[in-house]
Amino acid sequence: PTTAQGGGTPPAGDDVIVLGEVGALTGGQATFGISSRNGIALALKEANAAGGVKGKKLVVRVYDDQSKPEEAAQAVTRLITQDKVVLILGEVASSSSLAMAEKAQAAGVPMITPSSTNPTVTEKGDNIFRVCFIDPFQGFVMAKFARENLKLNKVAVLQDNKSAYSIGLTEVFRQKFAEMGGKITVTESYSQGDTDYRAQLTAIKKTQPEGIYVPGYYSEVGVIARQARELGLKVPLMGGDGWDSEKLFELGGSAIDGSYFSNHYSPDNPDERVKKFIADYKADYNGAVPDALAALAYDAARVAIEALKNAPDTSGPALRAAIAKTKDFPGVAGNITLDEKRNAVKSAVVLKVADGKSTYVTTISP
Numbered sequence: 001p002t003t004a005q006g007g008g009t010p011p012a013g014d015d016v017i018v019l020g021e022v023g024a025l026t027g028g029q030a031t032f033g034i035s036s037r038n039g040i041a042l043a044l045k046e047a048n049a050a051g052g053v054k055g056k057k058l059v060v061r062v063y064d065d066q067s068k069p070e071e072a073a074q075a076v077t078r079l080i081t082q083d084k085v086v087l088i089l090g091e092v093a094s095s096s097s098l099a100m101a102e103k104a105q106a107a108g109v110p111m112i113t114p115s116s117t118n119p120t121v122t123e124k125g126d127n128i129f130r131v132c133f134i135d136p137f138q139g140f141v142m143a144k145f146a147r148e149n150l151k152l153n154k155v156a157v158l159q160d161n162k163s164a165y166s167i168g169l170t171e172v173f174r175q176k177f178a179e180m181g182g183k184i185t186v187t188e189s190y191s192q193g194d195t196d197y198r199a200q201l202t203a204i205k206k207t208q209p210e211g212i213y214v215p216g217y218y219s220e221v222g223v224i225a226r227q228a229r230e231l232g233l234k235v236p237l238m239g240g241d242g243w244d245s246e247k248l249f250e251l252g253g254s255a256i257d258g259s260y261f262s263n264h265y266s267p268d269n270p271d272e273r274v275k276k277f278i279a280d281y282k283a284d285y286n287g288a289v290p291d292a293l294a295a296l297a298y299d300a301a302r303v304a305i306e307a308l309k310n311a312p313d314t315s316g317p318a319l320r321a322a323i324a325k326t327k328d329f330p331g332v333a334g335n336i337t338l339d340e341k342r343n344a345v346k347s348a349v350v351l352k353v354a355d356g357k358s359t360y361v362t363t364i365s366p
C-alpha cells in the first residue's frame, strides 16, 4: 500500500497551496526518492520563509511508491482525487514517471519530473515537464567520452531490461558509439532486482571489450562491478546518472574504482549559487552533500514555485502555461529553459569514481 509521508501536512484549505510529490523512499531506488524529497523540502522552506505564494503557505503531500511504477501511478490518482494537489513533482526513475504522466495528463494536472531522462516521459502530453536533459544527449555524452577521452575502440553493453531508462540509453549509446567509429562487441541484459550477473559478464568477457557500458541504477551496478572484477574483467565500467548514489560505493567497494558516469551536476562546482545550496542543504540534513537528485528536485520545486507566482490562478491550464514559459531560470544544476517539447537543454558532467567518491572530470555541452 502507498503510504503518506511527511506527517502533519495540513489538509487543503484557503491558507495553503498543496503540491504533490511521488518518490521511491523505500526499495531499490530509495536514495533517489530521499534525496529528491530533501531538495523539494528545502525549496519549499525557503519559499515559505520569503512569504509563500499569493499570501499562502506551500505544503507538499509525499507518497512513497516503493520503487514501483504501479504504486507511483496509484499515488498520482490519490494526489489528484483525494489530496486535490495543484501540481505534481516526481518521479526519478523514467518507468515510474511514465506511469505517473499517463494519469496526470489525463487529469490535466501539471507534473514536473526533476530527473527522468527518457524522452518519452514528456511526450505523454502538454502537462508533463522536466528540468533535466534527455537520454539522446546523455548517451551521446558517454559515447563521446569513451571514444575521445578514454580512447576505447571496443565496448560491451549490459542493460536493465525492466527499465525504460536503461533500454533507451543503451540504444542511444550503441548508435552514437558506432557512429564515432567504435565497435559494440555484445549487448547483454538483466532484470532489475537480479543478484547474479555472472552469466552475462562471462559472455561479455569472451568478447574482450576495452570497457563496459552499464546504464543501470546503483543497486544493481554496485553488485555488477564486484562480480565483473571477480571474473577478472578489469576494464572500466561506464554509466549514466542512475549511478548517482552514495550506496554505489557501499555496494561496489573498490570494484567500482576507475569507472565513469555522466551526471547532471557535480558538488565540486565552484559557482556561488551551488556553494550556497550545498551549505544550506548540509545544514538541514546532517552534513549530507546533495547529489544530483537533490539538486534537480530543488530546481524542479523552484520552477514550480515560480510558475505558481506568475500564474493568474492555480488551475491546471494556468499553471501549465506558466511552467511552459520557464526561461533562463537559475538552477543549481544549470540554467533551465524549457523547449517546445517541455524538456530542458543543458550540459552534462562526467564523473570518475575512485576511493569511495566521485570526482568531476569534464563538462560536455549539447
Ligand code: PHE
Binding pocket: 032, 092, 093, 094, 095, 115, 116, 117, 118, 165, 241, 242, 243, 244, 292, 293
Ligand atoms: N535519469 C534516470 C531515469 O530517467 C533517473 C536518475 C536521474 C537517477 C538522476 C539518478 C540521478 O530513470
